[in-house]
Amino acid sequence: MEKLTQIIKDKLSVVEVLKQYIELIPAGKSFKAKCPFHNEKTPSFVVSLERGSWHCFGCDEGGDIFTFVQKYENVEFFEALRILAEKAGVEVRRESVEQQRQFGVLYDINELAVKFYIENLKKNIGAQEYLKKRGLKGETAKIFRVGTTDFSSNWDDLTTFLMKQGFSVQNLERSGLVVRNEGRGTYYDRFRDRIMFPLFNHAGKVVGFSGRIRPGGDETMGKYINSPETPIFSKSKILFGFYQAKHFIREENRALVVEGQMDVLMGYQAGFKAIVATSGTALTENHLISLSRLTDRIIFSFDSDEAGQRAAERALDMTLTKDLAISLLKLDGYKDIAELVLDKPDGLADISLNLSSASDFYFNRYLVGESSYEKKRGIKEILKKILLRPSAIDREEWINELSSRVSIVSEALKEELRYLEKDVFKEQNNKVKEEDEKNISRLDMLSLQILLAGVHYNDLKSAQKFELYMPLKYKDILKALLEGGLKDDTLDIHFKSALYKGESIDLVGCQLKIEYLRDKKQELLLKIKKAEQISDGSVAKLIDDFQKVSLELEKTLNNGL
Incomplete structure (x- = not known):
């Protein structure tokens, strides 16, 4: 597999591949671009022809031509391999029993x-x-x-x-x-x-x-x-009907997002073919990335019951953070698209007549209270939604519309918005801290799991292969286990290992290595940013280390150990 990927890399430079997807701007020995994976005004996406790699210092994504195509096309590694092999004129054969398996x-x-x-x-x-x-x-x-x-x-x-x-x-x-x-x-x-x-x-x-x-x-x-998650299926990446609809989404510059499979089938059958479904899961960032590469106009049509309206709100909240035109399709008494089309086969012939804005959805949902307290609470909820919009122009429009709806001057609403912005910023910081704690605990959990597996399978030597990736505490416990010590920690491991029903040592070790490399990437990224601020001469070395860790991480994610 490594031989095949290297042959493709030798035939296709990273610049040659990426310029087919995004506009690259020369910047010394490298190239810069606006990142296709998050919204930004100033280019922070760097492509290194010399290293054959790319990295965005805005969203911390990076890798080689394979990881770029995976992420941009939203496909698994072997589909990216086939796409690039075709561009390079290289025949893809199933090279090994392991790959086939x-x-x-x-x-x-x-x-x-x-x-x-x-x-x-x-x-x-x-x-x-x-x-x-x-x-x-x-x-x-x-x-x-x-x-x-x-x-x-x-x-x-x-x-x-x-x-x-x-x-x-x-x-x-x-x-x-x-x-x-x-x-x-x-x-x-x-x-x-x-x-x-x-x-x-x-x-x-x-x-x-x-x-x-x-x-x-x-x-x-x-x-x-x-289906559950498998090596070839991730529900956060797949939209039902996307394969059948993608050509029409690009051609019509719009995508209708619905809830169920029958909604897609009946909508497609009725002639509205730019239609996809979330299919039993909430809308995800990956779904939006797939759609936004084809269109900047997203129309939502979720079930008219309360569960459907909550799903619509979650989808709108996520989409508001993107620079996309968003609207909702009103069903006028019908539960869903399938029911509408069954009764009126031409019901989707001109949906523009039944579209409402995202702001209308929120206003109708939250401006329903009679008392001053309920009114104030509803206004605050809408202001929180306005904060999600990245465009200052959009925010201004929403504020003016809200002002006319509730008869409160826009200056007062903007003042309230500034207070809320500070609160939201604090909440986001707290979430980041919580996420950091989760990552640390996951590294601990995997280290503990590999020790339990080592004792359970009576194979601590295999567990020792992954010692490099363990926090110090677990390295000490592993050493004590190998020496046969009977401390509290090792006795606890022996007791718990009898109940162990987890995965094999190698599988847990692979997960541990991935988590370790992710932490290492984050550590190097912080060092790079700090070095750039003080014009430290170590920046080039740190970037080189960062790229090596990134490539090792991608290799482990795609091919395992």
């Missing part, structure tokens, strides 16, 4: 699972009738590759099918489609009695599923369940 086999399993579910739908009259009742046409179902599980009493139909195709049960479990019963040591299908909606990555490969309980089925296990 780690990634390729999971794509193969998911692809066969899709075909299995599609064949089931062809035989399942009940599921076909349900989908027709919801208004879904066969052509649309084919585009999104909708299928079903076997509606039977068996718990292992897919498991049995895939094992007959030669896949090991370990890989089936890694794919997330199969679950192990710890008590019995048997395996069963994660999805049963469900209509299946495949989840595609940005390159069109199936990486996971969302399953809706069949009509009349038992909803105690959840109306919808999704």
Whole structure:
């Protein structure tokens, strides 16, 4: 794998690749740009042709051409590898059994699972009738590759099918489609009695599923369940329908974001093809990054019930921090897009007639109280939302609109906004401190875990390989364990190891190394900023160390130990 990535790097310079995505400005031996991963006015994104790497000193992202394509295209490492290999004219072969075991086999399993579910739908009259009742046409179902599980009493139909195709049960479990019963040591299908909606990555490969309980089925296990996180699926990165919609989003310069899969299918079928769904999870930064690369106009349409309105508010709060045009689609009495289109097939023909602004949403949601106390509380909540807007022009517009709504002069509202800004700043500082404490405790937790694994598996020598990445306290405990000491700490480790049910030493060690390297990056970044302030001659050496640690971190994240 390292040989293949190096061949691609030899053929493609970091400048050659990045300039296809962003505008690069020469700056001495390096290049600068506005970071594509966060909003900034002054370029802090630096590209080093000599080192073959990039780093943003604003958001602390960095790496090589592979990590850039991963992040920009929002794809996994092997998809980035294929994209760059194509640009370089290099053929990608599955070079090793390890590579096939780690990634390729999971794509193969998911692809066969899709075909299995599609064949089931062809035989399942009940599921076909349900989908027709919801208004879904066969052509649309084919585009999104909708299928079903076997509606039977068996718990292992897919498991049995895939094992007959030669896949090991370990890989089936890694794919997330199969679950192990710890008590019995048997395996069963994660999805049963469900209509299946495949989840595609940005390159069109199936990486996971969302399953809706069949009509009349038992909803105690959840109306919808999704695939768990796997090496090829991260729910924070995948929007349902994005692969089918991305061309239309770019072409129409707009994206309609909805909640459910049926909303996407029915909207797409009705001719509004620039439509995606969060699909059972909250909108994330990664989702917004994917959308904002294609359009600067985001339209939200969440369910009209209270749960849907809360989801809409969370999505708006996050989107307000970006320099995007945001609006909401009013459904005028309909619960969701699917219900609207079922009743009015042309209901999305001209949605501009039913759009409202983000400010209208907040005003209608918070300016509802009759008493002066309720009014004041509502105004404060709206001012907090205004603080999220990065544009001073947008803030001014919102303040003026709020002023006319509540009959309070804009100067008084701006004064209140300044007080709130100080409070918000304090809250953010507290959150940063809490996050730092969490990172420290995670390093401790992983160090403890690797010691427990070492004792549990009677293999402290393997645990010792990761001593470099442990805080001093755990290095001392490891030394005492190796020497057979019976201190309080070592006795506690021996006691807890008997109950250990965690992962292997190497797997925990890999996580520990990643956490250590992340901390090291942060430490070097602070040193670089300090050295730059005092014009210290050590800046070049620190940047070089930083790049080495960054590359080592990316290598570990992509390839493991």
